[in-house]
Amino acid sequence: MNKRISKFYVSVSENKVLFVATNLSELLRKMRSIEPYLKSNSFYEKAFKKSNILYYTNEVSRKKYTFQKILNDKIN
DSSP, rough: OOOOOOEEEEEEEETTEEEEESHHHHHHHHHHHHHHTTOOHHHHHHHHHOSSSSEEOOTTTTTEEHHHEEEEETTT
């Protein structure tokens, strides 16, 4: 892993990686292109302080997403 990148954020659905980003805002911007009703950026920032894995289910389509923060152990 690149030593200058401290973490990656990944979104997964149906066992497939949808998006990868080096910051949370970028990941959420990409995700909102397919799921416009995600909660606010600050909600996810606070949630990622407590856990490295988060889950989201669209209440209408019942589609499930997993968000994961992957830390670069060489830096963190």
